[in-house]
Amino acid sequence: MSTFQGLEVGKRGISTAQTQLNTTGHNMTNAATPGYSRQNVQSSATNPNRVFTSQSPNAQLGSGVLTDAIVRLRDQFLDTKFWGQNGHASELSVQAEALSELERWVQGTEDGNLQQAMQDVWKAAETVRANPNDEAAKAVFTERMNSFSATVQQLSQDVAGLTTRLESRETMERQQANDLLKSIAGLNDVIYRSGGRDNDAMDQRDNLIDKLSGLAGIQVTAIEKGMVNIRLQDGTSLVAGRSVESELTATSPIASGTLTGIDKAFAAIEDFQTKLQTLTSNFDQNSPSIDAAIASWQQLVGELGTKADGINRATETALLAKNGTDRDRQSVMGVSLDEEMSNLIKYQHAYNAAARLVSTTDELLETIINRMGV
Amino acid sequence: MRISHQMLHNQSTQRLQQSSVRMADTFAQASSGKKLLRPSDSPHGTVQAMKLKQQLGEMEQYKTNQSQSALFLDEVDNKLQNMSRILQRVQELGVQANNDVMFSGERDVIQNELAELTKELQSLASSDINGEKLFPQVGAEKQIIVGKGVAVEVTLTAMTPFGGEDGLFATVSEMSAKLAANEHVDLDGLQTSFDRLTDALAVVGARKNRLDSIQGRMEDSKLENTKMLSKIEDVDFAEILTKLKSEEAVYQAGLSATSKLFTSSLVDYLR
Numbered sequence: 001m002s003t004f005q006g007l008e009v010g011k012r013g014i015s016t017a018q019t020q021l022n023t024t025g026h027n028m029t030n031a032a033t034p035g036y037s038r039q040n041v042q043s044s045a046t047n048p049n050r051v052f053t054s055q056s057p058n059a060q061l062g063s064g065v066l067t068d069a070i071v072r073l074r075d076q077f078l079d080t081k082f083w084g085q086n087g088h089a090s091e092l093s094v095q096a097e098a099l100s101e102l103e104r105w106v107q108g109t110e111d112g113n114l115q116q117a118m119q120d121v122w123k124a125a126e127t128v129r130a131n132p133n134d135e136a137a138k139a140v141f142t143e144r145m146n147s148f149s150a151t152v153q154q155l156s157q158d159v160a161g162l163t164t165r166l167e168s169r170e171t172m173e174r175q176q177a178n179d180l181l182k183s184i185a186g187l188n189d190v191i192y193r194s195g196g197r198d199n200d201a202m203d204q205r206d207n208l209i210d211k212l213s214g215l216a217g218i219q220v221t222a223i224e225k226g227m228v229n230i231r232l233q234d235g236t237s238l239v240a241g242r243s244v245e246s247e248l249t250a251t252s253p254i255a256s257g258t259l260t261g262i263d264k265a266f267a268a269i270e271d272f273q274t275k276l277q278t279l280t281s282n283f284d285q286n287s288p289s290i291d292a293a294i295a296s297w298q299q300l301v302g303e304l305g306t307k308a309d310g311i312n313r314a315t316e317t318a319l320l321a322k323n324g325t326d327r328d329r330q331s332v333m334g335v336s337l338d339e340e341m342s343n344l345i346k347y348q349h350a351y352n353a354a355a356r357l358v359s360t361t362d363e364l365l366e367t368i369i370n371r372m373g374v
Numbered sequence: 375m376r377i378s379h380q381m382l383h384n385q386s387t388q389r390l391q392q393s394s395v396r397m398a399d400t401f402a403q404a405s406s407g408k409k410l411l412r413p414s415d416s417p418h419g420t421v422q423a424m425k426l427k428q429q430l431g432e433m434e435q436y437k438t439n440q441s442q443s444a445l446f447l448d449e450v451d452n453k454l455q456n457m458s459r460i461l462q463r464v465q466e467l468g469v470q471a472n473n474d475v476m477f478s479g480e481r482d483v484i485q486n487e488l489a490e491l492t493k494e495l496q497s498l499a500s501s502d503i504n505g506e507k508l509f510p511q512v513g514a515e516k517q518i519i520v521g522k523g524v525a526v527e528v529t530l531t532a533m534t535p536f537g538g539e540d541g542l543f544a545t546v547s548e549m550s551a552k553l554a555a556n557e558h559v560d561l562d563g564l565q566t567s568f569d570r571l572t573d574a575l576a577v578v579g580a581r582k583n584r585l586d587s588i589q590g591r592m593e594d595s596k597l598e599n600t601k602m603l604s605k606i607e608d609v610d611f612a613e614i615l616t617k618l619k620s621e622e623a624v625y626q627a628g629l630s631a632t633s634k635l636f637t638s639s640l641v642d643y644l645r
Contacts, residue, residue, distance in 0.1 A: 106413065129519070130438075134504060298428075299421075301424065302418070307414075308413065309417055312414055330380050331377065331381060334378025335380065336377065341640040
């Protein structure tokens with residue numbers, strides 16, 4: 001047993017307590033950082049020294065504490081669940097947004113309402129029928145037909161505008177997803193170089209995966225040294241470790257997320273446009289054809305309403321599920337200031353005690369050096 | 375469950391967000407007075423409302439058509455009344471002319487008056503409204519649609535009030551010929567023509583009655599449809615304002631709870 005063992009044990013205690021105090025500080029100051037997961041210092045007692053005892057085998061004298069690792073507290077299972085739910089919720093929300101805009105155009109204003117326009121044509125046609133020699137009635141009819149065409153045209157334009165906006169949004173979101181892939185590969189590299197120890201880089205990377213999972217449905221698998229691989233749900237590899245394997249294109253087989261939602265919204269809008277076109281191309285001045293057109297329009301509005309209603313409900317449920325999982329995740333990874341404060345006290349006491357050990361050992365050494373054999 | 379501060383924060387903002395969304399929806403209903411702001415609020419209700427609006431629009435048009443029909447039938451009635459008055463005078467002239475004690479010049483006077491009356495009758499028989507004959511030939515009758523699938527004939531074919539080849543005008547011209555030839559006038563023929571006119575008046579009257587009852591029925595169903603539309607579309611203000619008030623209370627409670635959530639932590643108790 002060394003004379004200076006007490007100093008060494010005290011030093012180790014001070015150093016470990018310092019690490020713990022600093023980690024607590026790191027946690028507290030990052031309590032509001034998005035994507036931050038709390039960190040914890042793992043420590044254990046160091047290898048004991050043998051001391052000679054009257055009985056065999058000899059006793060083992062403890063030699064203090066050392067820090068093993070600083071780990072982040074996070075549940076991989078909840079992350080995977082969250083990423084799946086996020087893709088589903090985003091896919092539905094973007095559809096809900098698009099349909100609700102479509103609904104707004106369909107509803108129109110009191111004057112720009114298509115049903116009103118068609119019925120005005122019908123009324124004018126009926127008036128002409130009752131007064132075949134009335135030139136004014138014929139003029140009104142022509143006017144009503146024009147106004148009907150204008151209303152249809154305005155509606156098609158509004159709907160086309162919605163398509164254009166969605167197209168540019170799709171391009172933008174895909175670009176963002178590809179940027180995210182690059183950043184994730186870059187962070188994987190940083191993590192690899194740290195040997196899988198860089199908790200903060202891992203948090204940042206997982207935060208980016210949170211965002212990516214909303215844009216496109218992905219599968220994430222952990223590989224060596226804390227890195228992850230990212231694939232599409234059909235297995236197409238996007239990120240393998242430190243490199244981007246392939247980027248997303250317009251034809252990538254994406255199964256969920258905003259990008260899929262936009263594609264589905266396109267389909268719904270196109271269906272609407274086609275039906276609107278059929279309706280207007282079959283429209284002429286005969287009463288039965290006007291009646292048929294009004295009936296198809298009512299059916300179209302009814303279908304749109306039912307579809308939007310269904311998607312709105314599904315979106316609400318999906319968001320609720322996603323938020324629930326996020327809450328579970330926060331329960332594991334989120335910083336509790338109360339907990340950190342009580343840790344602060346615990347580690348402060350450990351630090352003080354270790355320091356006291358050093359000064360006590362110092363007193364012992366004083367005894368040996370100055371009082372013995374004088 | 376372990377509670378972190380981030381979690382409390384997320385949860386309370388989400389809940390406040392939810393209450394404000396609900397409040398905004400209710401407020402939109404209260405301020406617009408409409409329950410259905412977009413088709414997805416109630417797809418079935420929306421289509422129902424559209425159908426009712428369509429029916430109300432149709433009724434409006436049918437009402438215009440009904441007034442138009444009434445105008446035509448009134449005109450037909452009016453012309454027939456005038457003609458029957460004239461024909462009465464023609465009958466009187468016929469009775470006078472059949473009187474054997476008469477100066478030769480007197481028959482000429484009667485014949486002159488008859489010629490004038492005939493012209494009047496012809497003009498009445500060929501009267502029109504905006505180019506449409508009131509007494510058209512067979513096949514050119516005018517029908518006006520006054521309800522869904524309900525048409526009313528608003529003209530009379532010339533056959534009905536005036537008869538065919540040996541009808542009114544043949545009788546009158548024959549009378550004129552008899553007067554010229556100093557012969558007796560055929561009073562029975564005149565009576566037959568007069569009866570025909572009277573019968574036609576009865577037909578027009580019956581049509582007007584039918585039109586009136588159609589109008590009455592339409593007013594009833596218009597009222598019914600308007601009531602139904604209002605039930606589907608319109609907001610019950612007492613209900614919606616109460617709802618708004620209670621949602622506001624929930625929101626206020628949420629705000630106050632959130633403000634209390636973060637007032638203290640362990641930091642406050644450590645020196």
